[in-house]
Amino acid sequence: MNTVRFSKRESILLAAKRIFLLHGYAGASMEAIAEAAPVSKATLYSHFEGKQDLFAAVISLQCEALLDTLVRVQTEVRDPVAGLTAIGRAFVDLIYSEEALTLYRVIIGEQQLFPELGGRVYRTGPEPVLRKLSSYLEDLSVQRVLEIPDVGVSARLFLGMLKGDEHFRCLLGQKEGLSEDEKISLVGAAVDLFLRGHGYAE
Amino acid sequence: MNTVRFSKRESILLAAKRIFLLHGYAGASMEAIAEAAPVSKATLYSHFEGKQDLFAAVISLQCEALLDTLVRVQTEVRDPVAGLTAIGRAFVDLIYSEEALTLYRVIIGEQQLFPELGGRVYRTGPEPVLRKLSSYLEDLSVQRVLEIPDVGVSARLFLGMLKGDEHFRCLLGQKEGLSEDEKISLVGAAVDLFLRGHGYAE
DNA sequence: AGAAAAATGAACTGATACGTTCAGTTTAGA
DNA sequence: TCTAAACTGAACGTATCAGTTCATTTTTCT
Numbered sequence: 140m141n142t143v144r145f146s147k148r149e150s151i152l153l154a155a156k157r158i159f160l161l162h163g164y165a166g167a168s169m170e171a172i173a174e175a176a177p178v179s180k181a182t183l184y185s186h187f188e189g190k191q192d193l194f195a196a197v198i199s200l201q202c203e204a205l206l207d208t209l210v211r212v213q214t215e216v217r218d219p220v221a222g223l224t225a226i227g228r229a230f231v232d233l234i235y236s237e238e239a240l241t242l243y244r245v246i247i248g249e250q251q252l253f254p255e256l257g258g259r260v261y262r263t264g265p266e267p268v269l270r271k272l273s274s275y276l277e278d279l280s281v282q283r284v285l286e287i288p289d290v291g292v293s294a295r296l297f298l299g300m301l302k303g304d305e306h307f308r309c310l311l312g313q314k315e316g317l318s319e320d321e322k323i324s325l326v327g328a329a330v331d332l333f334l335r336g337h338g339y340a341e
Numbered sequence: 342m343n344t345v346r347f348s349k350r351e352s353i354l355l356a357a358k359r360i361f362l363l364h365g366y367a368g369a370s371m372e373a374i375a376e377a378a379p380v381s382k383a384t385l386y387s388h389f390e391g392k393q394d395l396f397a398a399v400i401s402l403q404c405e406a407l408l409d410t411l412v413r414v415q416t417e418v419r420d421p422v423a424g425l426t427a428i429g430r431a432f433v434d435l436i437y438s439e440e441a442l443t444l445y446r447v448i449i450g451e452q453q454l455f456p457e458l459g460g461r462v463y464r465t466g467p468e469p470v471l472r473k474l475s476s477y478l479e480d481l482s483v484q485r486v487l488e489i490p491d492v493g494v495s496a497r498l499f500l501g502m503l504k505g506d507e508h509f510r511c512l513l514g515q516k517e518g519l520s521e522d523e524k525i526s527l528v529g530a531a532v533d534l535f536l537r538g539h540g541y542a543e
Numbered sequence: 544a545g546a547a548a549a550a551t552g553a554a555c556t557g558a559t560a561c562g563t564t565c566a567g568t569t570t571a572g573a
Numbered sequence: 574t575c576t577a578a579a580c581t582g583a584a585c586g587t588a589t590c591a592g593t594t595c596a597t598t599t600t601t602c603t
Contacts, residue, residue: 161453162453163367163450163453165365165368166367166453166454243449243513244450244452245450246513247449247450247512247513248365248446248447248449248450248451249365250446250450250514251363251364251365251368251514252368254514257513257515258513258514258515260513261509261513261515265506265509265510269506289530292526292530293534295505295506295507296502296505296530296531298505299501299503299504299505299506299507299531300501300502300505301501301505302501302504302505302506302509303498303500303501303502303503303504303505304471304500304501305497305501306509307467307504308463308467310449310452310512311445311448311449311452311459311460311462311463312452312453312456312459312460313463328491328494328498329498329501332495332534332535332538332539333534333538335537335538335539335540336533336534336535336536336537336538337534337537338537
C-alpha cells in the first residue's frame with residue numbers, strides 16, 4: 140500500500156508540475172491535473188489539502204531539483220580566469236535552463252498570491268551562487284591575486300553581467316534560452332571585463 | 342459627447358490599469374474594473390471588445406507612459422564617467438520604479454497568454470536604453486576615449502550590472518525597489534568597474 | 544426644448560472551477 | 574482467501590466570471 144500511495148503522489152506532483160509551469164497557477168485546473176496524473180479528483184484531494192497546497196509542493200520540489208543541479212564547482216585560487224569561468228558557467232547553466240525560466244515566470248507572475256515562494260526561489264539558485272562567489276572573491280583578495288574593496292558588490296556586479304539583459308528577454312518570452320556559443324561568449328566577456336576592472340593583467 | 346466618451350474611456354483605462362497591475366490578468370474581473378471605474382458593465386463593453394482587448398490597451402498605455410519618462414540624457418563624450426553615470430542612472434530610475442516593476446511582473450506572468458506584449462515591453466525601456474548606450478560607446482570608441490572591441494557586448498554587460506541581481510530580487514518580491522543611496526552606489530560601482538575594465542585610468 | 548446618443552443597472556446565460564460526497568471497485572498484505 | 578485501505582467515477586453544491594440584453598434614465602448637441 141505504501142508503494143502505491145507513493146507512486147500516486149508522485150504522479151500527481153509530476154502532472155501538477157507540468158500543468159502549473161505551463162499554464163500558471165490560475166490557468167491550471169485541478170480537474171486537468173487529476174486527468175493528467177491520471178488520478179481521480181478524490182484521490183488528488185486525499186493527498187493534498189487543496190490547490191494552494193499542491194502548488195507550494197510543486198514549487199518546493201522544483202526548487203530542490205534546481206538546487207541539485209548546482210554541482211560543486213572547482214575554484215582554484217591560482218587561476219582566477221578558470222575559477223570565475225567555472226562559477227559563471229554553472230550560474231548561466233542554471234538560470235537559463237528552460238526549467239528555471241518557467242519556474243521564474245510562474246513565481247514572478249503569482250507573487251502576489253504566494254509572497255513567500257519568491258524568497259524560496261531566490262534562495263534556491265541566485266543566493267547560493269552569490270555566496271559561493273563572494274567567498275571565492277574573498278580568497279582571491281586575501282591572497283592578493285585581485286584587489287577587491289567590497290566582495291559583495293563585486294560579486295553582484297559579476298552575476299549581474301551574466302543575468303542582465305539576455306535573461307530579462309528570456310523571461311519576457313523574447314528568447315528561448317542561450318545556445319552553447321552564446322553562453323561561452325557571455326561568460327568570457329564578463330570574466331574578461333571583471334578581471335580587467337579589478338586590475339588583473341592577464 | 343466626445344468629451345464624455347473620452348472621460349469614460351479614461352476612467353476605465355485608469356481603473357483597469359490599477360486592477361490589472363495589482364491582481365494580474367486572471368485575478369482581475371471585469372465586474373471589479375467596471376465597479377472601480379465607476380461605470381456600468383455595458384458601457385465597459387461598448388468601449389472595449391473584451392477583457393483581452395482592454396488588457397492590451399492598458400499595457401500599451403503603460404508602455405508609452407514609461408517610455409515618456411526616459412528623458413533625453415546628456416552624454417558628453419569628453420567625460421565618460423559623467424556620461425555613463427547619466428545613462429546608468431536614467432536606466433536604473435526606469436526599471437526599478439514601482440510602475441515598471443509591476444508591469445514587468447504582470448507581463449512575465451501572463452506571457453503565455455499574450456506573447457506579443459513581452460516584445461512590446463522590452464522595446465519600451467531596455468531596448469532604447471541599449472541603443473542609446475551603444476551609440477554612445479561607439480562615439481567614445483571612435484574618439485579613442487575608450488577601447489571597445491564590441492560596443493553591443495559592452496553595452497549589455499553594463500546594463501546587466503545595473504539590472505542583475507537586485508532587479509531579479511525585486512521581481513520576486515523580495516525587495517520594494519532601490520533607495521536613492523542604493524541607486525547611487527550601484528551606478529557608481531558599475532561605472533567604475535566598466536571603465537577600469539576598458540582601460541580608462543581615471 | 545427636443546431628438547439622438549450614451550450610460551445605467553439589473554437580470555440572465557453559459558461556462559468553468561474548487562472542493563465534497565459516496566457507493567462501488569481495485570489493490571495490498573497477512 | 575479475506576480484510577482493510579486506497580482508489581474510482583460521477584454527480585453535486587457553490588461560487589465566480591465573461592459577456593449579453595433591455596427597459597429606463599441621463600447627457601449632449603442642435
